[in-house]
Amino acid sequence: MRTFGLRYLLLLTAAFGVFSAATLSKDKWYRERKAGVTYQIFENEATGIVLQVVKNSGICEKIPRVDQYSGYASFNEVEHTFFWFVEARTNPTTAPFAMNLAGGLGGASTAELFTQLGPCHFEEGESTPSISNTYNLNQNVNMIYIDQPIDAGFSSSLNLAGSTDAAAPYIWNLLQAFFAGFEEYENRDLSIITSSYGRVNGKKIEIAALIIGNGWYDGAIQYKGIIEYSRNNTYKPLISKNEANAYMWEYYSQCLPAQELCDRSASYENCRNVQRMCSLKRYLIDERDEDVYDIRKRSIYTVQGVDLGTPTEKEVVHGYLNRLDVMKAIGAISSWDDSSERIKIRFGEWAVDARSTLNTLSKVVRSGVTTLIYAGDADMVDDWFGNLDVADAIKYEGTSTFANKRLTPYAVNGLVEGEFKSFKNLSFLRIYEAGHTARHDQPALAFQVFNQTMQKTAISST
Secondary structure (H helix, E strand, C coil), X not given: CECHHHHHHHHHHXXXXXXXXXXXXXXXXXXEEECCEEEEEEECCCCCCEEEEEEXXXXXXXXXXXXXXXXXXXXXXXXXXXXXXXXXXXXXXXXXXXXXXCCECCECHHHHHHHXXXXXXXXXXXXXXXXXXXXXXXXXXXXXXXXCCECECCCEECCCCCCHHHHHHHHHXXXXXXXXXXXXXXXCEEEEEECCECCCCCCXXXXXXXXXXXXXXXXXXXXXXXXXXXXXXXXXXXXXXXXXXXXXXXXXXXXXXXXXXXXXXCCHHHHHHHHHHCCHHHHHHCCCCEECCEEEEECHHHHCCCCCCCCCHHHHHHHHXXXXXXXXXXXXXXXXXXXXXXXXXXXXXXHHXXXXXXXXXXXXXXXXXXXXXXXXXXCCCCCHHHHHHHXXXXXXXXXXXXXXXXXXXXXXXXXXXXXXXXXXCEEEEEECCCCCCHHHHCHHHHHHHHHHXXXXXXXXXX
């Protein structure tokens, strides 16, 4: 999983922060029945967006008196972004508001309602989700999941954005329209949780907190980090000492100069060249016996052709969300996939990802946004070594103090499940026994740090 969500997220967060809009005099709600489905429709004059949603579909969130809305923000006749809003189970009228952006490029946020602390989940062997999830993000927070950019998940368009700058305004306008239509949620702190790339603007919103898991931020730091992780992680060496030395020579002689040129110039061609000069990561992760997103597990290459007995979670979610009765219930009008190959091709994945986001991340932290960077320690692709080095390099008033602090045990109800450090509004957390989808692997810990961060405080053991 690459860092689409992260770059997108940081651009939104750093660029806007707080915004306002003029009084809207011609906004209107009405109902319309189409193809056997009753939609609630909201027309927003300021953005020209039409929201077409189904209320309380009975899918996933089934707790009585907890409202949910799913459907589309239509920007015009051919561009439609799917979103799924789930109200907080506790005190929704005063609870914070958070936006979930999946990684990618082109990952579907709607998948995470079922797999990463959403209101429901699939038990092994289930073809429909369980009624409730013990550790769910909307227990104390109003959550909106957005399939972005357009073409991810249920979102659809004849036109695809080809850059961050082109994609970001869609989220900006969607939030404008959402808060115009759902005014009861507008005067809240807005926090963002993602495992990858981000830009927010809207009506009376202040960015309060930012949570990023297993991100790719800065090649100059993280290409070196993956070599060190491959040799020295706490599970098992993935390369020999001689191989590590050879990769390190390649890093310093070829990769680092190319990365630094990309970061200085921001030229597409220079950044595209990083793919060739920093091929070490591709060689490290390609066709391994281990699952590179969780090195505790076997790679797909070692299990192809083997009957695993039950479908994978990804296959179960894909089958469920493409059921016609489920699509009808939630107001979806196009098929669903967990990742959009069209978006990856359109963005030119390597050129987009190559540019560092460290300066932008530093700007976010300096602005006072409560920021948590976490990483599952079994993820090789976006390893915790590199994530820690990035956190230490963030430029803010506490840089020196933060970088010099040692990691200390992080506990959940007395059980140590990771190690962390914090100073002022920045925290870093290594999560034990967790891969790229750390929220899924350690739900109790993820639930605890999420709620701590939503309170705009540094994380702490319990």
